[in-house]
Amino acid sequence: MHFGLTDEQKMMQEMARDFALKEIAPTLREDEARHRFRPELVRRMASLGFFGCCLPEEYGGNGFGYLESVILAEQIAMVSGSWRLPFNMQNIGPAITVNRYGTLEQKERFIPDWVTAESFGFFAITEPGSGSDVASMRTTATDRGGHWELNGQKMWISNAQVGDWGLVYAYTDRAAKYRGMTCFVVNLKDNPGIVTAPIDSKLGLNCAPTGEISFHQARIPKESVLGQVGEGFAICMWQLNNTRISCAAGALGIGGGAIEAAIGYANERTQFGKKIGSYQMIQAQIAEMVTEHEAARLMVYRAAWLKDQGLANQHETSMAKLFASEAAVHAASEAMKIFGSYGYSTEYPAERFLRDAHSLRTVEGTSNIQKTIVAGISLGDMANR
Numbered sequence: 597m598h599f600g601l602t603d604e605q606k607m608m609q610e611m612a613r614d615f616a617l618k619e620i621a622p623t624l625r626e627d628e629a630r631h632r633f634r635p636e637l638v639r640r641m642a643s644l645g646f647f648g649c650c651l652p653e654e655y656g657g658n659g660f661g662y663l664e665s666v667i668l669a670e671q672i673a674m675v676s677g678s679w680r681l682p683f684n685m686q687n688i689g690p691a692i693t694v695n696r697y698g699t700l701e702q703k704e705r706f707i708p709d710w711v712t713a714e715s716f717g718f719f720a721i722t723e724p725g726s727g728s729d730v731a732s733m734r735t736t737a738t739d740r741g742g743h744w745e746l747n748g749q750k751m752w753i754s755n756a757q758v759g760d761w762g763l764v765y766a767y768t769d770r771a772a773k774y775r776g777m778t779c780f781v782v783n784l785k786d787n788p789g790i791v792t793a794p795i796d797s798k799l800g801l802n803c804a805p806t807g808e809i810s811f812h813q814a815r816i817p818k819e820s821v822l823g824q825v826g827e828g829f830a831i832c833m834w835q836l837n838n839t840r841i842s843c844a845a846g847a848l849g850i851g852g853g854a855i856e857a858a859i860g861y862a863n864e865r866t867q868f869g870k871k872i873g874s875y876q877m878i879q880a881q882i883a884e885m886v887t888e889h890e891a892a893r894l895m896v897y898r899a900a901w902l903k904d905q906g907l908a909n910q911h912e913t914s915m916a917k918l919f920a921s922e923a924a925v926h927a928a929s930e931a932m933k934i935f936g937s938y939g940y941s942t943e944y945p946a947e948r949f950l951r952d953a954h955s956l957r958t959v960e961g962t963s964n965i966q967k968t969i970v971a972g973i974s975l976g977d978m979a980n981r
């Protein structure tokens with residue numbers, strides 16, 4: 597058993613840290629205040645090879661796997677939870693899914709543009725009335741002979757208003773239930789039947805666009821189907837088990853960022869003539885935060901490693917996502933307390949870490965849903981895949 601990172605992985609870690617500090621941090625406060633998504637920043641991340649993990653070289657892959665993607669995403673999220681999302685949108689979400697289920701033509705056509713961020717990716721599962729219960733979605737795709745017709749509404753979709761090509765899940769045969777769902781590769785731009793709108797009321801992740809997508813008799817080509825007609829639910833579950841690991845990496849980063857800020861403050865702030873970090877109650881908070889964070893890191897790295905080995909990992913991925921996201925919320929909440937009144941101020945990062953961390957309890961399956969997966973596999977009701 598070996599717990600260390602390779603020299604190459606350490607270099608990647610440093611490179612991502614350096615990038616986050618030099619290219620994200622300087623304008624982050626203003627970007628956050630203006631809810632500014634910077635397309636050029638995503639392309640810059642792409643140019644450094646951030647989105648080539650787990651993909652073959654012929655489509656822009658960089659020869660690295662899930663573990664390296666996690667290491668990169670963690671470092672970015674330590675500075676900003678918002679800028680971790682492109683890892684899911686450009687790489688772990690649509691690109692890896694098309695690489696697994698797509699035809700040769702689909703792979704050649706879509707993956708390189710996601711890796712270089714020529715095309716902004718997305719994946720649309722959630723609807724106004726359908727979240728955890730994916731099978732209850734109402735969006736339909738009807739075979740009109742020469743094309744498919746999409747009707748329905750997607751909600752809470754990352755990149756909706758900036759997205760180009762991405763994945764849309766819809767029913768092609770509602771009566772067939774789970775076996776009646778199909779995945780499509782869809783372009784959101786230049787289609788009169790597709791309208792997107794931003795969701796501006798988000799509590800956090802201010803630099804990461806989120807929105808709605810409406811399909812009104814939207815015509816999409818016959819060859820848009822990813823995998824087989826009726827295979828969409830299986831594809832969706834496979835995809836979520838992967839994007840979940842990226843969320844877990846984001847949680848690690850946010851938790852790490854909150855801990856770093858809290859430790860810095862505890863070593864600097866003086867009350868009653870002593871650094872507040874010298875008080876045992878503050879030390880107990882720091883000890884809990886750091887211990888949970890370290891446990892989360894071991895779980896997330898291990899789940900990523902299992903994926904890279906091609907071993908069953910759903911159990912470990914759900915445990916990692918559950919634990920890391922709850923640990924991140926706890927770390928950020930404790931950091932706010934350690935900062936005192938300044939923790940309650942938007943001048944300091946603790947409140948942003950808390951707002952961003954909360955999203956990770958919900959996305960890619962809420963903490964309750966992760967518990968149902970962990971318990972289902974533990975009790976033998978579900979197979980670990």
Ligand SMILES: Cc1cc2nc3c(=O)[nH]c(=O)nc-3n(C[C@H](O)[C@H](O)[C@H](O)COP(=O)(O)OP(=O)(O)OC[C@H]3O[C@@H](n4cnc5c(N)ncnc54)[C@H](O)[C@@H]3O)c2cc1C
Pocket residue numbers: 718719720721722725726727728729751752753754755801806955958959960961962963964965968
């Ligand atoms: C910032 C952000 C970005 C997002 N990006 C995307 C995206 O790119 N693509 C996409 O498709 N979706 C996206 N989502 C949506 C997200 O995945 C869903 O919100 C999530 O799956 C939960 O669905 P819901 O909000 O409808 O909650 P619900 O499913 O309605 O759940 C409400 C509550 O009930 C609990 N609950 C539900 N079922 C059970 C059960 N069986 N047992 C116990 N408790 C249960 C949940 O844990 C939760 O606490 C995003 C959401 C956010 C906030």
